Amino acid sequence: MQDGVRLYFRKVGSGSKAVIIPNGMYLQNDFRHLYDWRTLIFYDVRNRGLSDQVSDGSKLARGIQQDVDDLEALRRHFGIEPADLIGHSYIGLMVGLYAMKYPAYVGRVVQISPMQPDPAKQYPGHLAYADATSAAVMAEIGHMMQQPPSGDPEEVCRKFWLVLRLIYVADPKDADRIDWGRCELPNERNFMQYWTAHILPSIQSLNMTSEEMAKAKAPVLVVHGMKDRSAPYGGGRDWAMRMADARLVTVENAGHAPWIEAPELVFGSIKAFFDGAWPEVAKIV
Numbered sequence: 001m002q003d004g005v006r007l008y009f010r011k012v013g014s015g016s017k018a019v020i021i022p023n024g025m026y027l028q029n030d031f032r033h034l035y036d037w038r039t040l041i042f043y044d045v046r047n048r049g050l051s052d053q054v055s056d057g058s059k060l061a062r063g064i065q066q067d068v069d070d071l072e073a074l075r076r077h078f079g080i081e082p083a084d085l086i087g088h089s090y091i092g093l094m095v096g097l098y099a100m101k102y103p104a105y106v107g108r109v110v111q112i113s114p115m116q117p118d119p120a121k122q123y124p125g126h127l128a129y130a131d132a133t134s135a136a137v138m139a140e141i142g143h144m145m146q147q148p149p150s151g152d153p154e155e156v157c158r159k160f161w162l163v164l165r166l167i168y169v170a171d172p173k174d175a176d177r178i179d180w181g182r183c184e185l186p187n188e189r190n191f192m193q194y195w196t197a198h199i200l201p202s203i204q205s206l207n208m209t210s211e212e213m214a215k216a217k218a219p220v221l222v223v224h225g226m227k228d229r230s231a232p233y234g235g236g237r238d239w240a241m242r243m244a245d246a247r248l249v250t251v252e253n254a255g256h257a258p259w260i261e262a263p264e265l266v267f268g269s270i271k272a273f274f275d276g277a278w279p280e281v282a283k284i285v
Contacts, residue, residue: 001046001073003059008050009043009074019084019274022071023091025049026180030259033267038274041078045091046070047194048187060194063202064090068098075105082107082218084274089231089256090115093203096239099216100208106218110270113228113256116235117208117242127234129227129255137167157183168256170227177260213242220246221273221282223266225254240285247282 001007012028015038021027024042034040044051045067047060054060062069071094075083084107087095092114099106122128140163149156158181165178182188220243224236233250240248249269251258259266269279 001070005046005054005059005070006052007043007046007070007074009041011039011041013037013039015039017084017274018078018080019086020071020075020078020080021086022067022094023048024086024088026182027088030177030263033263034270037271038084041074043074044187048191049182049185051187053187060198063198063200064094064097064206065202067091067094068101071095071098072102072105081105084108086110086112086270087114088112090199090203092231092239093117096216096220096243097206099218099220099243100212101215103215103217106216108274109216109218109220110223110273111220111236111239112223112266113225113231113258114222114236114239115203115231117206117213117238119204119206121235121238123232123234127237128232129229131229133166133172134229137163153189154183157181157189167229170225170253170255170261174257174260178257208242210242214244216243217245219273219278221249221269221279222246223249223251223258223269225251225256225258225261227254228256228258230256237285240283247278248285249279249282 013035018039018041020041022043023045025044028042031040047054082105085095092111095109096111099109144160149159161181165175166172168178169175222236222240224233226233236248240246251262251265254261269281272279
């Protein structure tokens with residue numbers, strides 16, 4: 001990056017066109033279905049994964065806005081114009097911000113289970129899935145944070161993820177498919193501190209007006225599970241309603257990782273979209 005911070009990337013696949021997937025290292029195995037169709041560029045965002053550990057607070061202070069500009073630097077590095085993007089969870093929000101700030105360099109955008117555009121908005125029950133699993137997991141995580149388990153930091157991290165993974169899928173039998181912790185990496189073990197100090201405040205300060213969102217001209221496909229306990233389904237609907245050219249694929253019986261519980265629907269929709277057509281299941285909201 002321009003300030004000297006190095007980002008770790010991995011390029012896989014054999015397609016003639018590229019798709020950039022920020023913060024997507026944990027998606028590599030599941031997204032292997034796409035390897036013979038596109039070249040996928042996964043990379044660790046700033047202060048995450050195998051990217052440089054950043055101790056200079058001034059290089060972290062802008063939070064998600066810094067991630068937006070880092071994505072632009074990476075796009076320029078690879079000479080991709082326009083760039084097709086996939087973002088999951090809070091990175092789904094980030095690629096949306098990128099499409100607004102750098103509209104000339106965006107081809108198509110897929111947001112999977114994106115964090116809602118208005119961080120302060122509260123959704124009614126049918127648009128924000130909460131159940132006994134949500135309550136039990138949050139209670140256990142709260143207990144672990146108040147009385148952190150002792151022992152090896154990597155093992156403590158794994159215990160944390162063993163509990164947390166349950167909220168990301170609708171069917172608990174799929175929870176063992178959630179292997180996102182990367183607990184062997186110091187950046188990932190320390191992510192919560194970085195999230196609390198820099199990323200979350202930068203998200204909470206966002207004020208995306210209709211005028212701002214209209215700056216994004218690229219087609220946007222939003223894929224969202226109705227049983228998402230982490231990012232409310234209503235947020236996915238809001239992205240689809242408020243972006244200039246967007247449609248929503250609703251995955252009825254899926255949580256925060258809808259490709260796990262409905263792979264044919266999710267990957268089929270992504271392929272159709274990046275090949276230039278709206279999937280039949282994609283709806284205007």
